[in-house]
Amino acid sequence: MIERTPLLNIATHAILAVGLLLMLLPMYLVIVAASHSLQDVVAVPPNLLPGDQLWVNLQAAWEKGHLGDRFVTTFIVAMGVMTGKIVMSCITAFGIVFFDHRLKMPIFWLIFITLMLPLEVRIVPTYAVAANALLPFQTLLDLSGITWIINALSGIEVKLEWNLLNSYAGLIMPLVATATGTFLYRQFYLTIPEELVEAAKMDGAGPLRFLWDVLIPLSRTNIAALATIMFVYAWNQYLWPLLVVTDQSYAMIAVELSRLVPKFSATGGEVPKWHIAMAGTLIVMLPPIVVVVFMQRWFVRGLINTDK
Numbered sequence: 170m171i172e173r174t175p176l177l178n179i180a181t182h183a184i185l186a187v188g189l190l191l192m193l194l195p196m197y198l199v200i201v202a203a204s205h206s207l208q209d210v211v212a213v214p215p216n217l218l219p220g221d222q223l224w225v226n227l228q229a230a231w232e233k234g235h236l237g238d239r240f241v242t243t244f245i246v247a248m249g250v251m252t253g254k255i256v257m258s259c260i261t262a263f264g265i266v267f268f269d270h271r272l273k274m275p276i277f278w279l280i281f282i283t284l285m286l287p288l289e290v291r292i293v294p295t296y297a298v299a300a301n302a303l304l305p306f307q308t309l310l311d312l313s314g315i316t317w318i319i320n321a322l323s324g325i326e327v328k329l330e331w332n333l334l335n336s337y338a339g340l341i342m343p344l345v346a347t348a349t350g351t352f353l354y355r356q357f358y359l360t361i362p363e364e365l366v367e368a369a370k371m372d373g374a375g376p377l378r379f380l381w382d383v384l385i386p387l388s389r390t391n392i393a394a395l396a397t398i399m400f401v402y403a404w405n406q407y408l409w410p411l412l413v414v415t416d417q418s419y420a421m422i423a424v425e426l427s428r429l430v431p432k433f434s435a436t437g438g439e440v441p442k443w444h445i446a447m448a449g450t451l452i453v454m455l456p457p458i459v460v461v462v463f464m465q466r467w468f469v470r471g472l473i474n475t476d477k
Contacts, residue, residue, distance in 0.1 A: 196454075202447040203227070210444045222444070230449035234429050239422040243404060244456075246421065249341040250403035251396050258350030258395065259388070263380055265351075266358040267366065277355065284348045289408060299339045299413055303329035335416040344403065350395050357391050358384065393467030401457045426453050 202210050205220035231237065265277050298304065307329045310316045316327045333339030361384070369379045385392075410421035429446045461468070 199447050199450050202444055203451050205444055207442055207444050210447075223448070226444050226448035227452065230429060230445050230452060233445060234425050234449050236422060236425065236449065236452055238418070239420055239425045240456075242419060243422040245337060246340045246406070246410075247400050247403040249337065250344045250406075251399040253341060253345035254347040254350050254399045255392055255395055257345055258347050258354050259380075259385070259392075261351045262354030262358055263376075263384065266355055266361075267376070267379075277351075280348050280351050282348075283346070292408070292412065295343050295409075296412055299333040299343060301329075302331040302333050302342075334413050335419055337419070339413045340406075340410060340419065340421070344406070344409065347399070350399070353391060353395060354388065357388055361387070390467055393464055394469075397460060397464040397468045400460050404457050422453050426450065 200223075201217060201219050203226050204223035205216060206222055209216050209220060261280065265273050301307075307316075307327075310327060310329070319325055319327050333342065365383065366379070369383055374382065405423055406421060407423040407427070410419075411424050414420055414424070426446070426449050429449045430441045430443070
């Protein structure tokens with residue numbers, strides 16, 4: 170039982186207010202820096218009040234960073250990753266919960282363990298697969314001797330190759346698998362009454378029809394919560410696009426944002442234009458903020474909803 174007292178309420182709200190200020194302070198400093206000229210930004214002491222150059226700096230950041238094209242590319246990748254993660258986690262959790270086989274729990278725990286292996290840890294093998302997605306099949310053919318037999322009989326050398334670098338597939342596919350989404354869907358599917366499953370079977374519904382007509386409509390809040398998380402996750406991707414993209418037509422917006430700040434050296438070079446970089450940061454932050462604000466209600470319901 171939680172005791173509700175005025176003193177406890179005041180202390181709780183004070184902690185929340187301090188946390189809110191700590192979160193809003195960096196954003197406020199970004200807005201202030203984006204609204205001043207370079208001389209005002211680097212001035213000592215710094216000016217902590219907004220200036221009148223915000224629109225000018227936003228235009229400069231948009232043009233210098235080619236953010237229009239990067240927005241389109243990043244939006245396509247974010248939507249692709251979000252959709253792929255939702256579909257993959259939905260089907261995976263469905264197979265784990267509603268199909269009775271001996272390997273269901275080992276498979277689930279193998280998926281769950283991958284939470285401890287972020288992209289940064291598996292970046293080298295993932296890049297190798299992206300450079301040639303058919304390399305595992307080529308290895309199997311080589312080890313089994315099939316490629317040698319085909320070469321000996323017909324003189325044809327079997328060489329499977331599918332390069333995913335500099336492509337939307339290479340940006341999206343390695344990021345689609347998600348243990349978090351699978352765990353979220355599994356926990357929801359476990360709350361589905363057995364009577365509902367039996368009723369669907371009596372009506373002649375197969376597994377896919379049961380998934381499409383019953384489970385997906387019931388899991389709309391879970392889909393909304395997962396979509397919010399994964400859209401923000403994909404929008405902010407930096408390391409993976411930096412590695413797999415050399416063609417600037419596939420550059421992601423987070424990578425392009427880092428290029429708005431040129432490196433400065435003592436021997437020369439352009440002075441970093443921090444006011445332009447901060448204006449670009451505001452532009453890049455806008456879509457995730459809009460998505461989170463718009464989906465906030467569904468996001469919270471999807472995380473805490475336990476209704477059957």
